[in-house]
Amino acid sequence: MDATGTSQPTRPFDLTGPLPQGVTVLEASAGTGKTYTLAALATRFIAERAVPLEQLLIVTFTRAATSELRERVRERLVLTEQALARAAAAGAGAEADPGADPDPGAEAVDEVAAKLAQAPAPILAQRLQRLAGAIANFDAITIETTHGFCQNVLDGLGTLADSDPAATFTDSLEELTREVVDDLYLRRFARQAESVLIGYEQAQTVASAAIANPLEPLYPLAADDGSAAALRRRLAQAVRSELEARKRSQGLMTHDDQLTRLLETLNGAHGEAAVASLQARFRVVLIDEFQDTDPTQWAIVNRAFAHQTTLVLIGDPKQAIYAFRGADVHAYLAAARSAGVRATLAVNHRSDQLLLDGLDALFGNARLGHPEIVYRRVRATAANAVPRLQGAPGDGALQIRLLEAGETSVRRTAKTGFPESSSARAYIARDLAAEAHRLLGSGAHVLTRERAGSAGAARVPLKPGDVAVLVRTHQQARTVKETLEQVGLPAVINGSGSVFGTPAAQDWLLLLRALEDPSQPARARTAALSAPIGWSATELALADEPTLEQLHRLLHGWAQTLREHGVTALVRAVLHRQDLAQRLLSVTGGERHLTDLEHIGQLLAADASMQPAGVTSLAGWLRTRIGAADREGTGDERTRRLDSDADAIQVLTFHRSKGLEFPIVFCPFLWEPGRLAKDGEPVYFHADDGRRALDVGLEGREYQAHLRRHNLEERDEELRLAYVALTRARHRAVVWWASGRRATRPLAVCCSPVIRTATSRRRARGARVSRTPAHASSSSWRAHPTQSASLPPATSGHRRQPWPSVRRDTRIRPHSSARRSRARSTPPGGAPPTAR
Numbered sequence: 001m002d003a004t005g006t007s008q009p010t011r012p013f014d015l016t017g018p019l020p021q022g023v024t025v026l027e028a029s030a031g032t033g034k035t036y037t038l039a040a041l042a043t044r045f046i047a048e049r050a051v052p053l054e055q056l057l058i059v060t061f062t063r064a065a066t067s068e069l070r071e072r073v074r075e076r077l078v079l080t081e082q083a084l085a086r087a088a089a090a091g092a093g094a095e096a097d098p099g100a101d102p103d104p105g106a107e108a109v110d111e112v113a114a115k116l117a118q119a120p121a122p123i124l125a126q127r128l129q130r131l132a133g134a135i136a137n138f139d140a141i142t143i144e145t146t147h148g149f150c151q152n153v154l155d156g157l158g159t160l161a162d163s164d165p166a167a168t169f170t171d172s173l174e175e176l177t178r179e180v181v182d183d184l185y186l187r188r189f190a191r192q193a194e195s196v197l198i199g200y201e202q203a204q205t206v207a208s209a210a211i212a213n214p215l216e217p218l219y220p221l222a223a224d225d226g227s228a229a230a231l232r233r234r235l236a237q238a239v240r241s242e243l244e245a246r247k248r249s250q251g252l253m254t255h256d257d258q259l260t261r262l263l264e265t266l267n268g269a270h271g272e273a274a275v276a277s278l279q280a281r282f283r284v285v286l287i288d289e290f291q292d293t294d295p296t297q298w299a300i301v302n303r304a305f306a307h308q309t310t311l312v313l314i315g316d317p318k319q320a321i322y323a324f325r326g327a328d329v330h331a332y333l334a335a336a337r338s339a340g341v342r343a344t345l346a347v348n349h350r351s352d353q354l355l356l357d358g359l360d361a362l363f364g365n366a367r368l369g370h371p372e373i374v375y376r377r378v379r380a381t382a383a384n385a386v387p388r389l390q391g392a393p394g395d396g397a398l399q400i401r402l403l404e405a406g407e408t409s410v411r412r413t414a415k416t417g418f419p420e421s422s423s424a425r426a427y428i429a430r431d432l433a434a435e436a437h438r439l440l441g442s443g444a445h446v447l448t449r450e451r452a453g454s455a456g457a458a459r460v461p462l463k464p465g466d467v468a469v470l471v472r473t474h475q476q477a478r479t480v481k482e483t484l485e486q487v488g489l490p491a492v493i494n495g496s497g498s499v500f501g502t503p504a505a506q507d508w509l510l511l512l513r514a515l516e517d518p519s520q521p522a523r524a525r526t527a528a529l530s531a532p533i534g535w536s537a538t539e540l541a542l543a544d545e546p547t548l549e550q551l552h553r554l555l556h557g558w559a560q561t562l563r564e565h566g567v568t569a570l571v572r573a574v575l576h577r578q579d580l581a582q583r584l585l586s587v588t589g590g591e592r593h594l595t596d597l598e599h600i601g602q603l604l605a606a607d608a609s610m611q612p613a614g615v616t617s618l619a620g621w622l623r624t625r626i627g628a629a630d631r632e633g634t635g636d637e638r639t640r641r642l643d644s645d646a647d648a649i650q651v652l653t654f655h656r657s658k659g660l661e662f663p664i665v666f667c668p669f670l671w672e673p674g675r676l677a678k679d680g681e682p683v684y685f686h687a688d689d690g691r692r693a694l695d696v697g698l699e700g701r702e703y704q705a706h707l708r709r710h711n712l713e714e715r716d717e718e719l720r721l722a723y724v725a726l727t728r729a730r731h732r733a734v735v736w737w738a739s740g741r742r743a744t745r746p747l748a749v750c751c752s753p754v755i756r757t758a759t760s761r762r763r764a765r766g767a768r769v770s771r772t773p774a775h776a777s778s779s780s781w782r783a784h785p786t787q788s789a790s791l792p793p794a795t796s797g798h799r800r801q802p803w804p805s806v807r808r809d810t811r812i813r814p815h816s817s818a819r820r821s822r823a824r825s826t827p828p829g830g831a832p833p834t835a836r
Contacts, residue, residue, distance in 0.1 A: 012346035015040055016115045019049060023306050025290075025339040026314045029378050030727035031350030031661070034314050035069065038286050039076040040112045041312060045284050046134050047080070047116050047127040054140040055281065059149050060288040065659075069288065070143050074135070080113045081131040087117035088124055142282075146297055150258040156281075157265065157274050167253035172624055173211060173243065176252070180242045181207045184235065197228040203235060206696045209682035210236035211243060213326070214256060215296060216684060219695040220702050229697035236696045259296045266303045278304045290315030291332045292322050295692065298331040306338070313339070317373045318723050321655060323684075323713070330690050333372050346378055350661050352387045352731050353380035358398025358766030359726060359733075368723060369716025375723070389663065389731035392444035392462070397731065397766045401435075403428065403738040421672060424738040425476070428668045429483040435734065436467060436649065437487050439664070446663055446731065464490050465647040468662035470654055470725045476669055477651045490648035494656060499603070500625040504596030507531045508604065509626065511574070512619040515562060518555035524548075527555065531593060532574045534583050562615055571601035654721045657728050665729035668736045670722050676711045683710035 013026055015037060028034040042058065045051040058073070060066055116127055134141075144152065185203050198206075210218065218237060223230035247253065265274050285305045287293075290313040293301075305311045313335055320329035336342055348356060356378060363375040387397065403410065403424060411423040444462040469484075469491075471477050477493045484491040499505065507530040514520075514527035528535040528543075528551055535543075543551075562570040574580075575598055584590035604618060650662065677683050682696045685706045695706040726733045 011343055013037070013343035016111050019044055019310075020312050020341065021310055022340040023311045023335075023338065024313070024341040024343070025336045026312065026343055026345060027336075027376070028314055028316050028345045029348070029376055030316065030319060030724070031348040032345035032378055033347070033349050034288060034316075034345070035072050036076075036349070037345060038069070038288055038312075038314055039072045041286060042073050042284075043076045043080050043131070044112060044116070045310075046077070047084075047130050049284075050126075050130060051284050052140075053134045053137055054142070055283040056141055057149070057282040057285045058141070058143045058288070059146055059285070060143075061146060061292050063145055065288065066143050066145055066148075070141075073141070073143070074138055077131055077135050077138070080116060081128065081135060083110075083113035084117050084124060084128045084131065088121070088128055091121075146293075147255040147258050150262045150300070153278065154258065154262055154265070157277060167251050170252050170254060173247075173252075173254065174208075174624060174627070176246060176250075177207055177211055177239070177243060178204065180239055180246065184238055184242065188235075197231050198235070202232075202698070206232050206236050206682055206698075207239040209684075209694060209696060210239055213684055213692075213694045214240060215260065216692050216694040217687070219693055219706060220697040220700065223697060223700065223702075227700075229699055229703070232696045232698060236694075259300065263296055263300050263303070266300065271303075275304055279308045282309060284310045284312075286312045286314070288314050290335065291317045291320040291329055292327045293331045293335075294326050294328045295331045295334075298335050302335070302338070317370070318368050318375065318720055319658065320373075321658065321717055321720050321724055323717055328692050329370070329373070330686060330692065333370065334690070336372070344376060348378045348380050348384075350730055351380060351384065351727070352389070352397060353385045354387050354766040355397035355729060355731060355733065356380055356766070358396065361766065362398060362726070363723070366719070368719045369713070373720075387731065388447040389462075390445055390447060390459070391442060392732065393438055393442045394770070397733070398726070399732070399734045399770065401431065401734065401736050401770055403736070419738055425479065425669065425672070426483075428736045428738060429479050432469065432480065432666055432668045432736065433483045433487045433489065436484065436489055436666070440464060440467070440489070462663070463647050464649045466663040467666065468650040468652065468657065468660075468664070468728065469666045469668065470652060470657050470728065471669055472654060472672070472674060472721075474653070477653065480668065481651050484649055484651075491651055492648045494650045494652035498625075499596055499599045500622075502593075502596045502600075504531065504593055505600055505622065505626050507597065508600050509619060509622050511558075512615055512622060514555050515559045515615045516619065518552055518559050521548075524551055524555055531584065531597060532577065532580060534580070559615065567618065568605045571605050575601055654725050658724055661728050661730055663730045663732075665726065665733045667722075667725050667733065670725065670735055671737045671739075673718060674714065674721075676714055677707060679704075679707065681707075683707050685709040685713060 020041070026034075026037065028037065038058065042056060045056060046053065058069055060069055117124065119127065142149070142152075181200075181204055185200060218233050220229050220233060223233065247257070265271065282305070285301070287301065292315070301311070301313075313332075315332055317329050317332050317336075320327065320332065323329075351359075360377050366375050367373055368375060389397075403419065407427065410427050411420045412418060413420055440462060442462075445459045446462060446466070447457040448460055469477075469480050471480060474493075481491045481493055510523075510527045510530045511532055514523040517523060525540060527533060528540055529537065533551070533554070558570060558573060561573050581594060584594045600622075604622065652660075680698050682694060682698065683703075683706055684692055684694050686709070687693045693706075695703050697703045726735070
């Protein structure tokens with residue numbers, strides 16, 4: 001137990017030590033090699049414990065991650081089998097040669113191979129045979145997403161499970177939810193038009209929140225029966241019940257239903273038999289990214305595997321940033337408390353030691369939103385002990401650039417004197433472009449070494465693709481991209497929201513509507529203006545009868561292709577028009593538009609392959625996706641793809657960056673907080689017992705307390721977003737800070753020790769604080785690849801006050817409304833208040 005009274009991991013995890021038994025939680029800080037550890041453990045269980053491949057279960061949270069895990073596990077099996085074969089050939093007990101694997105995780109994997117090779121000849125032969133058999137039979141391994149695993153279990157349990165094999169999966173319940181609300185609302189208020197307690201739009205909002213959080217207890221618990229708050233709660237309950245009944249009657253099922261029905265099966269009358277079946281099927285279960293779990297997923301895993309199966313949970317609560325999608329870091333913490341063993345991965349394979357030192361100075365011993373979510377110091381590998389970024393201007397692997405309080409080009413509010421957010425954002429974007437211009441034009445290079453002590457490290461010139469700019473919103477991404485392009489720097493937006501929110505989606509919808517009835521003039525004319533056909537407004541206005549007849553023939557031909565050959569043939573016919581690519585690529589943004597058109601075409605074809613549909617159904621499906629685009633964009637299939645393979649600065653959101661890494665990371669807007677819930681919105685929060693709940697009362701003292709708690713939890717996640725963003729960097733991270741009324745207070749508290757150290761003329765190792773200089777000229781970086789942009793001298797500004805000290809061992813929290821009034825009186829550019 002530590003000083004806070006919570007149980008904490010006490011030792012680093014030894015990958016060559018005794019294999020885990022029972023429930024083990026491994027806290028893997030960013031860059032410490034979760035995937036390498038997981039693959040190495042799988043290899044050891046197969047080779048040492050003789051666990052058959054079909055009795056090994058590996059679970060993660062996205063389809064992309066399952067593909068990567070499958071490749072990495074097979075690669076580890078092959079490399080280790082080769083090492084053992086060399087050892088066997090050289091003689092029993094010989095050590096494996098660690099020289100063949102240049103992978104960043106080779107250090108740990110080589111240790112595992114060496115351990116497995118250090119055995120008497122008969123045991124070594126057995127291990128080699130087991131690994132060879134696993135490689136030959138690799139398709140037998142179960143590597144699944146959480147939802148895929150649940151569906152496979154339901155199918156495998158047969159009559160023991162509450163499952164409908166003929167059910168149709170749906171990604172959206174929006175239309176069905178609207179129907180349910182319409183029916184319930186009319187039934188309740190049809191004859192009370194003058195005394196309606198809740199409006200129709202509010203009823204839809206409450207219903208959507210209840211469906212999005214299907215298992216959370218509903219609040220208020222004790223509202224007066226005749227009150228609007230109580231009525232909203234009853235409506236939410238009724239919507240849940242009615243929607244479930246209609247899904248079953250219509251044979252519909254969502255991915256969340258897989259979880260709830262499996263949990264009901266495990267806890268039901270046949271639960272013991274179902275659990276016994278699972279435990280007989282899987283001896284070892286490894287779950288990756290466990291910080292993204294939710295209470296239902298943990299309840300399933302706990303019920304099925306926590307008592308008789310070896311269960312290893314790998315995750316990092318400091319990277320728990322998906323609460324808006326239902327992930328609940330409290331589920332991870334509950335699992336960690338119940339684990340027999342808790343350990344940490346202590347070696348960072350990603351970042352230079354100097355950058356890790358800077359992050360240590362920044363975060364110190366901060367709790368990132370919960371007393372049990374502690375920032376932990378890790379060390380770099382021996383190969384990364386010396387900085388690999390060479391020749392870059394400026395020093396400090398972690399740099400914080402402060403917007404000058406006296407900067408006259410930034411507008412300030414008349415009431416508070418703080419910088420206006422939009423003006424500060426534009427100024428910082430220009431300063432970011434100047435810094436990128438200077439960095440890329442400096443002749444800097446990166447040293448690449450295979451391992452510590454290797455001779456002749458390669459010197460790779462720094463290029464635009466080595467730089468990533470991480471932002472919160474898609475609008476911020478567009479601002480940064482446009483500003484970078486103004487100074488001649490190539491930039492692409494990586495994964496900018498849902499592809500269904502793009503003009504290309506509207507183009508496809510217009511085209512499908514025209515194909516429903518190709519003879520209808522209005523629809524044909526509208527479709528003519530879409531990108532696949534490409535008429536201009538002038539061409540449409542001047543089109544004569546023969547030209548219009550040609551348009552109708554084209555649409556009739558595509559409609560016939562769809563009827564006779566299916567959606568894939570239609571997509572191919574539309575996208576392979578002779579002039580489409582040439583026409584789009586000749587205009588600014590055309591490459592982006594063409595990428596989106598191809599992406600949506602593939603999604604249309606994929607949907608039709610799952611449930612064949614005519615053109616009307618396709619158009620309806622696409623219309624629904626377009627309507628939900630603002631709530632999508634984080635799924636692997638729907639997120640917009642890169643529009644170009646050209647070497648360019650990557651601009652992407654914090655959430656999109658998770659799991660990625662870049663040599664240089666810029667974070668221009670961490671000072672600007674995300675949106676908080678407003679009065680009158682349904683809010684989820686954690687009750688006193690730690691369980692996630694949903695308040696749909698929308699009024700009253702209890703609701704106001706839950707609203708405040710929800711917004712506190714949102715601010716907790718802001719800190720974890722900052723951690724995720726900064727730990728994407730290998731060599732250098734640059735953060736911009738602008739004091740303001742809406743500046744993120746928790747991050748300000750984290751930053752304060754570094755800024756205080758710099759302003760008092762003492763240096764924190766690895767960290768540097770500087771003022772933002774004037775901006776670069778608009779001269780093209782491409783035209784002067786070896787020169788820095790021309791930078792006038794930095795403005796002096798007024799003297800900055802040092803930032804106050806903070807208690808680093810307490811939970812960082814946003815400031816209450818009582819302290820917020822004091823913050824407003826802080827002089828522009830002055831210190832943010834301390835946390836309590």
